[in-house]
Amino acid sequence: MSPRQIARFTVNGKAYEAAVEPRTTLADCLRHDLKLTGTHVGCEHGVCGACTIIADGEAVRSCLMFAVQADGMDITTVEGLSERDRLSPLQVSFRKHHAVQCGFCTAGILTTAHILLTEEPDAAADRIRDVLSGNICRCTGYVQIIDAVLDARAAYKARDSR
């Protein structure tokens, strides 16, 4: 076992300091050390997308990063998307369109779609499909998920023009 190292980063606006073995992935650190279990771990080798989080404004797979690499970063997990207890417009849209079935992939899809619409509030269905091709959902067939993301665009556009 290698000695623990300190990684300091911000998660959902709160500063954390974690003493981790270097081999601890960011996903495991979030779940086990910070007890933020909204981030799900599916394949652990960068294929399924369930562990997607937002690091310095970009969607990344938290199983393909070690926590020590996140030192100094500003991280948002699915827990950080809702505004206090109120669901975000994207989450409301997922509920409205029944875009959730078992829910395992949902955290990764919400974080990915959130950053996509933040950067590209006009994203067309094809672009959304292309981006979400990195997130495996075995329940829904994706149709409702795409509908939900399309429908949420209005909220991001409104936010842009504010």
Place this chain on the structure above:
Amino acid sequence: MKAASFEYVRPDRLESAIAFLTEHGEEAKVIAGGQSLVPMLAFRLTAPRFLVDIGRISELRRVGIDADGIRLGALARWRDIERNEELHRANPLLVEAIRHVAHYQIRNRGTVGGSLAHADPAAEMPGIAITCDAKIVAAGKQGQRVIQAADFFTGPLSTVLQPDELIVEVRLPPWQSGRRWAFVEFARRRGDFALAGIALFYDTENGKACNARVGAIGVADTPVRLQAVEATINGNTITENVIRAAGAAAFESVDPSDDIHAPGDYRRALLQVLTERALSSAAKPG
């Protein structure tokens, strides 16, 4: 599915990274974006004593375009290439190939240098390096050396990089105006490694093709240049017959082995079809 223990170091200067590798290179792995290395660590296909994170060495992130062509710093990410409008003009083949790399989230971290050093025979960047005659600049204890892409890859996941060396930059030669080009690959699922892929370009003089370069991925132990296909293109107007001859030459040029993803014969037949599609798309007016 958890990496074996390692010690982590994050030098913030190139010199410190090289100094560390000079002493511990045999027991160390360099990590940049980690999008290929972390899965290998998770599967314990590799278990280095040290992980040397070069991700914060900002000088390796530079992208430059001038009369000598393109310089991509080792830490240039797929995202940086995709979104760089000048690169679209400076080498459209590069940008089109990079659009096929993995998924959105991976493209936010995966790097040019990492892909070249990892040397997956089905990866896009090594294929572009071979096709475009790239020069790969490596730095080590003896200073820098420039390696021709054709000499760089020695086998699957193997390169001529020495334990004390790391890639600092890749250089692509200038792109001629009016050049015809295409990149085509086939994967069973969006973002997967291609079962086969082809990159090609040629210039035109008096209505005839010249300076053809053709490279293939996913069909051998390394990305390969297909000179027999180039010969079918050079000196010709691209007609249906030339397109068919190019496909046939591609088929004859490779002998892929069977693996869990596809039988060798399938990859070979696929390469033939993709070569025909690529050449026909490159020749299309407009």
